[in-house]
Amino acid sequence: xxxxxxxxxxxxxxxxxxxxxxxxxxxxxxxxxxxxxxxxxxxxxxxxxxxxxxxxxxxxxxxxxxxxxxxxxxxxxxxxxxxxxxxxxxxxxxxxxxxxxxxxxxxxxxxxxxxxxxxxxxxxxxxxxxxxxxxxxxxxxxxxxxxxxxxxxxxxxxxxxxxxxxxxxxxxxxxxxxxxxxxxxxxxxxxxxxxxxxxxxxxxxxxxxxxxxxxxxxxx
Amino acid sequence: xxxxxxxxxxxxxxxxxxxxxxxxxxxxxxxxxxxxxxxxxxxxxxxxxxxxxxxxxxxxxxxxxxxxxxxxxxxxxxxxxxxxxxxxxxxxxxxxxxxxxxx
Numbered sequence: 001x002x003x004x005x006x007x008x009x010x011x012x013x014x015x016x017x018x019x020x021x022x023x024x025x026x027x028x029x030x031x032x033x034x035x036x037x038x039x040x041x042x043x044x045x046x047x048x049x050x051x052x053x054x055x056x057x058x059x060x061x062x063x064x065x066x067x068x069x070x071x072x073x074x075x076x077x078x079x080x081x082x083x084x085x086x087x088x089x090x091x092x093x094x095x096x097x098x099x100x101x102x103x104x105x106x107x108x109x110x111x112x113x114x115x116x117x118x119x120x121x122x123x124x125x126x127x128x129x130x131x132x133x134x135x136x137x138x139x140x141x142x143x144x145x146x147x148x149x150x151x152x153x154x155x156x157x158x159x160x161x162x163x164x165x166x167x168x169x170x171x172x173x174x175x176x177x178x179x180x181x182x183x184x185x186x187x188x189x190x191x192x193x194x195x196x197x198x199x200x201x202x203x204x205x206x207x208x209x210x211x212x213x214x215x216x217x218x219x220x
Numbered sequence: 221x222x223x224x225x226x227x228x229x230x231x232x233x234x235x236x237x238x239x240x241x242x243x244x245x246x247x248x249x250x251x252x253x254x255x256x257x258x259x260x261x262x263x264x265x266x267x268x269x270x271x272x273x274x275x276x277x278x279x280x281x282x283x284x285x286x287x288x289x290x291x292x293x294x295x296x297x298x299x300x301x302x303x304x305x306x307x308x309x310x311x312x313x314x315x316x317x318x319x320x321x322x323x
Contacts, residue, residue, distance in 0.1 A: 023322065032297055036266040043230045043272050066322045067233035069272040069295040 002103075005171030007049060009040060012161060015049045017058070023065055026050070032071065042069065074100050077154035083141065084134040089116040097146060101153045101218045108146050115140040152217040159214045166211060169203055230274050234291060242316035247275065247289040247298070247309045257304035258285045266301055293318045 003015040013030030028042070028049045035042060049055055075096045083090050091097065092109030099108060119137040123129050141147045160166050176199060180192040200208065249256060258265065258278075265285070267276035273291040275298070278284075294317055298307045311317070 020322075025323075032270070032300060035270045036264075036301060036303075039264060039266070039269045041230075041269050041272075043228075043233060047228065064228060064233065064236055066236045066320065067228075067272075067293070068237075068320055068323070069293055069297075071296040071300070 003049075003052075003055075005168065005175075007052060008167065009038065009045065009048075010167075011035065011038060011040075012157070012167065015055075017055070024059070024062070026055070026059065029072065072098055072100075072105070074098050074157065076157075077147070077150040080150075082131075084119075084137050085131050087129050089119060089134055089137050091116050097150065099149050099153060101156055102149075104149075108149075111144055111146055112141060115144065115146075155214065156218065163211050165203075170211075173199055230272070234273060234293075237293065238319045239290065240316050240319060241290055242312050244313065245287070245289045246312045246317070247287050247292060247307065249285060249287060250306050250308050252284065254283070256284075257306050259283055262304055264303075266303065267298055267307060270297055270301055272297070 001017045007015050008028070008030050011030035011034035013028065013034070015028040016026070018025040026046075026049070028045050030042075030045070035045075050059060073093050073096050076098065077096075080096045081090055081094070083095055091112035093105075095112065097108040097112055098105040116137055119134055119140065120129075122136065123133050126133060138147075177196055180196055183192070203211075249258065251257070253259075265276075265278055267285065268274075268278050272295060273293045275288050275291050277286045277288065279286050292309075292312075294311065296309075298309050301307065
């Protein structure tokens with residue numbers, strides 16, 4: 001379960017509950033520079049999330065087993081270091097291999113690790129561990145989903161940040177549309193449709209087109 | 221009483237963790253003197269709010285940022301956080317540092 005909108009206090013990020021076999025992972029993550037600017041303690045932010053009426057209900061009676069925190073390097077495609085140099089290859093977090101649009105990262109790291117392993121086996125056979133000798137690592141990554149997915153999302157974060165009100169409007173629209181859809185409130189559905197169109201028109205069709213067109217690569 | 225169970229201070233949260241403590245500090249301020257940027261330039265001191273383990277504390281009386289490196293939960297945020305690049309944070313030496321049980 002993921003939560004967007006007011007729960008991030010105007011920062012770029014989201015809160016989540018993931019289910020493990022015997023426990024839950026509850027957390028919240030926002031852009032580091034947003035925490036820096038706002039002066040909000042991430043630990044306090046987590047407490048706010050836990051007090052949200054919807055979350056509170058779900059975790060009531062639960063016990064905190066462990067506290068943890070980690071920076072996720074979401075610089076992405078444009079801030080990747082050279083992936084091969086004399087004597088070493090870079091994979092996973094160190095290579096900025098994350099895909100925040102799909103909550104992926106460990107899979108990219110595992111694939112990259114496997115491809116790095118294969119590259120090293122080839123390099124050993126050739127007896128060449130130079131950057132040139134290891135360069136097939138990058139082409140292997142290009143042929144896999146790793147670099148193409150990272151390329152497709154490289155401008156996404158900037159786009160969302162540059163679209164004013166994006167993170168407020170869309171989560172709110174989604175919940176209100178769902179509310180209308182599932183309300184048997186005695187109001188004719190054509191009135192519901194009018195209300196929905198009103199919300200969309202308020203943001204403006206051009207604005208919405210500008211908001212959504214850059215998201216086409218992550219539509220599925 | 222369910223509320224009490226889920227309302228935690230940073231200190232209580234750190235209480236859920238264990239560390240293998242190293243005698244060597246893996247985090248140091250590049251300049252910790254009276255002329256450090258922490259004292260002379262930095263008003264907002266984001267290290268004191270953003271660090272999830274309260275490793276960095278501003279001691280008003282002594283006018284210095286104290287580094288409680290033993291609290292570190294190795295998130296790596298401080299490596300990018302200091303507006304004056306005054307934090308040097310490496311990982312603790314092999315086998316040392318925080319021990320996560322659940323991931």
